[in-house]
Amino acid sequence: MNRLLTLLLLIFTVTAYSQSTINVSGTVLDSLKQPVEAATVYLSKERDSTLVEYTMTDVKGNFKLTFNKLSEPSVLKVSMVGYKDFTKKFSNGISEDTDIKTLILREYGNQLDEVLIVATAPSIRVKKDTLEFNANSFKVRPDANLEELLKNLPGVQLDENKKITVNGKPVNEILVNGKPFFNEDGAVALENLPAEIVKKVQVTDKKTKKEKFTGEKSRTDDASINITIDEDKNKGHFGRVSGGYGSDKHYEAGMFLNTFNKRRKISLIGSANNINAVGFSMDKVFDNMRTGRSRGGLTESRMLGLNFVEDVSDKLKINGSYDYNFAETEQANKSSTTKFLPSGQFSTDSNSSSLGGNEGHRGNVSIDYMGDKDAFYFSPYFSKEHTYNTSESNQISYDEKGEKLNSSNSSSSSRGNSNSFGTSARYTRKLKQKGQYFSVELNNSNRSATNDALRESLTQFYQSDKPDDSRRQFRQNNTTTDNYGLSLEFTQPITDSLQISIGTEWNRAQNINDLQVFNYNEASQGYTDLNILETNRYTDIGTTVAPYVNFALNKNKYNINVTTKTQIVKNTANALYNAKWYSLDKHYVDPNINAMINYRLSKNNSLFGIYRYNVNYQSATQLLDITDISNPLSTTIGNPDLKPTGQHNVNLSYRSYNFQTRAGYSISANASIYDNSIVGSVIYDEDKKAISTYKNIQGNYQWGITGDWYKNSKWGEHALRYGIMLRYNQTISNGYIDGATYTATGNTIGPRVYLTYDYGEWVSIKPSYNYNHNTTNYTNFSVDKASNFTHRFNIQTTTYWPKKVTFGNDFAYNYNSQIAKGFKKDFFMWNISLAYDFYKDKFSAKMKVYDVLNQNTSSTRTIDPMQIVDTESLVLKRYVMFSLTYKLNEFAGMKKGANKGRGGMGRPMRVMR
Secondary structure (H helix, E strand, C coil): CHHHHHHHHHHHHHHHHCCCEEEEEEEEEECCCCECCCCEEEEEECCCCCEEEEEECCCCCEEEEEEECECCCEEEEEECCCECCEEEEECCCECCCEEEEEEEECECCCCCCEEEECCCCCCEEEECCEEEEEHHHCCCCCCCEHHHHHHCCCCEEECCCCCEEECCEEEEEEEECCEEECECCCHHHHHHCEHHHEEEEEEEECCCHHHHHHCCCCCCCCEEEEEEECHHHCCEEEEEEEEEEEHHHCEEEEEEEEEECCCEEEEEEEEEECCCCCCCCCCCCCCCHHHHHCCCCEEEEEEEEEEEEEECCCCEEEEEEEEEEEEEEEEEEEEEEEEEECCEEEEEEEEEEEEEEEEEEEEEEEEEEECCCEEEEEEEEEEEEEEEEEEEEEEEEECCCCCEEEEEEEEEEEEEEEEEEEEEEEEEEECCCCCCEEEEEEEEEEEEEEEEEEEEEEEEECCCCCCCEEEEEEEEEEEEEEEEEEEEEEEEECCCCEEEEEEEEEEEEEEEEEEEEEEEECCCCEEEEECCCCCEEEEEEEEEEEEEEEEEEECCCEEEEEEEEEEEEEEEEEEEECCEEEEEEEEEEEEEEEEEEEEEEECCEEEEEEEEEEEECCCHHHHCCCEEEEECCEEEECCCCCCCEEEEEEEEEEEEEECCCCEEEEEEEEEEEEECEEEEEEEECCCCCEEEEEEEECCCEEEEEEEEEEEEEEECCEEEEEEEEEEEEEEEEEEEECCEEEEEEEEEEEEEEEEEEEECCCEEEEEEEEEEEEEEEEECCCCCEEEEEEEEEEEEEEECCCCCEEEEEEEEEEEECCCCCCCCCEEEEEEEEEEEEECCCCEEEEEEEECCCCCCCCEEEEEECCEEEEEEECCCCCEEEEEEEEEEEEECCCCCCCCCCCCCCCCCEEEEC
16 A cells, blocks of 8 residues: 555656646637637647647637657647648757747638548547547557547546546437447447547537437437447457356356448347346456446346347438346345434334346337438337245334334245337428428337235234234236327427427326235135235326427527426326225326526537426325225325425536646536425334325425536656546425424535546556535434445556556445444455456456455445434355456458557548538
C-alpha cells in the first residue's frame, strides 16, 4: 500500500511541476472576420502523421494547444465542415510558446463539382447535431476493445458499472453501422468489438424510428452512439471462446462469435458458470469476478443467444434474436427488523433459505422499411418461462421488554409456467408538404401464467388468547394479462420552425387473477377441502381514450416540445370472494402534460428541462372492500373510496465541456410531488399482527440534486482522468400507522471521487472512493432519528508488462456503520488475475483468484419511514480458477500482423459537390 501511495504522489508531482510543456495559440475567423466556433485544431508529426495534440475553438474562435516540446517537423491543421483546411508547417519542430494570432478559414465555393482533399481527417468534428470522433486519432493498446477506445475520447465517461455519458449526457443506445449490436444497450459491443476495426464514433441525440424517418427532434435527454466500421474491414469474423475450471468445482465457459459484411451480421453468444455471472460478460482482465460479487446467493446459470441483422436493400432491414436462459440460485438470509410506532417499537428476527430457478426462451423479429414517402415497422415477440422454488423460513417478534409477541415457521414449494406474445406495428406516411405526415400504430401484449404451490405454516401468538394458526394448503393461481393499443397522429407544419400534431390514443388493459386454495384433509389424505376465505378471483379492466395536441418549436439554439393530453378513463373491478361477487366502476377525466426544452447555449454547453404530470390509478385489490387473510401475520382490507394519485415530475440539467482544457461538469436536479398518495394504513393488535388498509394522504414529495466534474490530462506517455461527483436527495413521507399519522424525512448525501492513471500501454491504475450517509427524522414516533453511513474504497490496477502478460488487481474495502449486533460491519474484497498470450496472441491462458482474503459478505442496513432492517445473505466465497481463451480476429483488407494498436490520422477524402 505504501508503494501505491508513493506512486500516486509521484503522478501528481509530475503533473504539478512539469515544466517541459509549451503552448500554441491563436484565433480562427471566417472570411467575414467572424469567429468560427467548434473548429478542430490538431498538431501531428510530419513523419508518420502521429497525433500530438488537438482541441476545438471556443465561442470566440480562440484555441490553445499544450504539449511537450517537439524537435522534429510537425504540421498544424484547422478543420471545419464547409471550410477549406488551414495548414501550417513547423519544419524544425516547436520548442517555445507560439501565438499564431489570426487564422482565416475559407468557405468552399460551389463552382467545383468535386474537390479532392489529400489531407488527414480531424480527430474530432461537430456536424450539426452530431459529435464525431476519428478513431484512428486515439491510440489504444493492441487487442483493445470498444470500451478502451471510448475511455480515450474527450468528454466520454464510463463509470464502474460501464454506464456511459458524453459531456454529462447519458448514453442509452450503442449502434454499429446504424444497427443494434445484439441489443441496444451495447454491453456486448463494449467488451467484444475490436477497437482496430472502428473508423468513427458518432454521438447524437437518441431518436425513435419514427423521429429518424420524419426528421423530428428527439424528445428525450438521452444520447446515442453509432460506431462505423472501417470500410476495408467491414467484412470478417471475430470472437472469443473460453473455458475454465477451479477449486470447489467452480467452472465457467463463454463464447462470442460474430460474422459480418456490409449487409449481414450474425452473432452467437453463450455462457455457462456457477460463479454468479448471470447473463454474458467476457471482460479481458477481470472476467465475471466483479459481476459475481454484486449478487447475493449462489447462482449457476446458462445462456445462449443468436442475433442476426440483414439489410435486404437500402430501404428494407430485418433483424431478430433468440435467447435461452437458465439460472438456479441458492439463498440463505438472516435479518433483524425494528419497527417504529407512535406508542413504541418492536423487533423481529428472521431466517430463511431457498432454492429456486427459472428457465426461459425468448425471441423477436423486427422488420423495418424506410422509403422516400412511407415507413413501416413490424415486430412480433414471444417468451416462454418455467420457474420453481422451495423455501423455509422462521421468525420471532419481541416487544420492547424482550418478551415474545408472535412466531412463525413456514415451508413451501412451487412450480410455474408462463407464455407471452406481443406485436408492435407502425405505418408512417409523408404527405405533400415538407414536415406533414400521418402515422398509425398498433400494439398488443398477451400473457398467461400458472403457479402451483404447497405451503405449510404454523403461527403462534403469545400475548393474547388467539389460537395458533396452522395451515397445510395447496394453492393454484392462474393469471392472464391482455393489453391492446391503437394510436393515430397527424402532423402539420405551421411555419419553418413550428409544427403541430393532433392525435388520439386508445388502450385497453385486462388483468385476471384466479386463485384457488385447498386445505389438506386428513381423512382423504389429500388437498380436497376448498378454503372459501382464501379462494378469490379478481378482474381488472381499464379502458382509456386520450386525445392530445403536440406543439414542437425548433430553432437553431433551442427546441421546445409540449404535449397536452386528456385521459378519459373507465376502470372496472370485479371479484369473487367468500362465494360473493363484488364489483365497482370508476370513471375519470384527467389531464396529462409533457413539456420539454433543450437549449444549446453553445457547441459545448446545453440546458435541458422537462416537466411531466401524470395520474396513476388504483388496482382492484386496493379498491374492493375485501379482506385478505392469506398471510397469518397480516390482514389487508380494500378501500372503495380511494382516489387516484397525481404525480408532478420536474428534471433540469446543465452540461458543459471544454475541449481545450479537457474538463467538463454537469448539474442536474429533479423533484416529484404527489397528490393523493396511496399509502398503507396499519394497526397492530396486542400480538403485533398487522391489520391494514389503503388510504390517500397529501404532502409526499422528493427532490434531489447531482453534480459531476471531470477532467482529462495528458503529457507524454502519461494520461490522467479524474473527477468528483456529489449527490443529495431528500424524501418526505407521510402516512398512517397504528391509528396515527406520521412524517418521516429522509436525507441522503453521497460524494464519489475517482481517478484513472495510464502510463502508455504498460500500466493502468484506477482508485475510487464512495461515501454514503443516510439520516431519517421522525415525527410522532417513539424515536426522533435514525442514521447510518457507508464507506467504499476501490482500486484497480492492470499491468501489461512484460509483453504478452496481463496482471490485474481489484481491491475494495467496505464499511457500514450502525449494523446490528451479530452482523459484520466491514470487509475486504480482493480479486486478482494473471494472463499470458501465446501462439501469435490467439490464445490466452489465465489464472484468477476471487476473494483472495475469503472475506466476502453481504451485510446491509436499510432505513425507511417505518423501520430499520439489517440483513446478511449467503454470498460467493473464495475460489481459484484456470482458464484458456481462443481469440478469432479476421477482417477483409487486414494484413497479417496488423493488430499492433492504432496510429495515423486517416486517408485522403473525396468530397462531392
